[in-house]
Amino acid sequence: MTSFEPVRPRDPQAFYEVGTTPFFACAADPRFSYTLYLPERDPGERLPLLVIAHDTLRTPERYRDVFAEWANTRRVAVLAPLFPAGHGLAWDLHAYKLVDAFGVRYDQVLLAMIAESADRFGFDGSRFFLFGFSGGAQFTERFLLLHPDRLRACSIAAPGAITLLDPESAWWVGVQDVEERFGRPLDVDAMRRVAVQTIVGLDDVETWELEGDAFVDHPLWMPGAARAGRTRLDRARTLSAMLREAGVPTEHVEVPGVAHLPHGLFPEIMAFLDRQLAARPGSVA
Template structure:
């Protein structure tokens, strides 16, 4: 933390401990106050020369961002990680759309850039630089991670894609957002396969996650694109299709299909954290 931000009196010190360390209050992004976030911040962040890293946990359609923060708080404490949990509310553009953040681009909103601004803001508040961070998301959050990993692989030291309802396969013959066709037109830069090949990737889903009512897109839906349902009928089938496209491009994937788990993000947290611990160990060893 910079000298200007250090508490100068007991009241300020108490406020910092209460609101800015541990499980924090909810902040509005200074770059775009429509988008708030909550944090877990380990006490080691106040130690000069600390090796605190950043883990971002993206909510799904239910927007359970504080629940995910609480689920990851012990991980952050014992592994010296700040945990950043953004909130991308429903209907930011006044249209009631629940799904825009999942595809990174919604009208003039770039949700990938919103997150990168939050990362910079958190780094500045605690006197850190997070050139790379880990990113986990489940359900709608899994869709976000899938696409963010294409857009900014150079910013990730790990990516965990949990049970996405719709996937973007690594296929340049399919138009964005079913595939990577037109990627440079949308993001202003070419897709960097070599960077993504260096990112440890986990894909995780429950073996009993078989309901299709939310993920099968009918032709009269505003979300419909030709081929949108071709990756498979269920989430496990669609995630296996995504895995195959990654592996065909030379990207190694840890694939966790958990027995007796339906569609419940909180029930996969422990396995995701195991993956992150391994990636963090490699990162801190200079790998």
């Protein structure tokens, strides 16, 4: 038994609601599910929440487990959604990254997961922390654009494609049609109240998955992704500069010796989250 595993209760239902949990179907849309890590908590205690958006490989339980000890010592609940591949289009890998695809609003699915589980599992889902790597970073950035009012902070790690604050280009390359498409305008003032970290490995320069916008024959493809740069390193730099220019408090981190793998980024991501946890809610560290 590792140091962060809790003493589990004898009640057969409660046993599965402390520490690492099973995957639960989302009641609002059972095609999607989520797992949690839950520190022991007192009755009525409301823990802060970290949501982790998985990458294209879709192993949310691995990210949950990486953050388990951190969550236990900081007393933070972790929720990791699973957005399966192939929904809406056979063999599709990308839909969730774009938030709105094939008739699914993935941002609304996530918000439903949080709403239905917050009271049961004792966390505060009103404003939460959000982290995503690679494909999950794409989801994280776009969630920030659409729902800044729900975020205390977010860490956007090595995104493969980003949405530019370009009023002349349609979603997902730009934000021209955000209000028409999502029913709410882009709220840059609210984004300025969210602490943002952009982070990438200095060796994250392979382009085999990005060259020529690799899924050019995919129905969700749009020309323009390459405008943000040739590599993930370039695109993370573009994203950081864009957010800073818009007045969003953004720290940019480039980690030496790290390519397109998340493990070398975790210490900096956890340190960023520590600083934001220490800040008063509504303020930025």
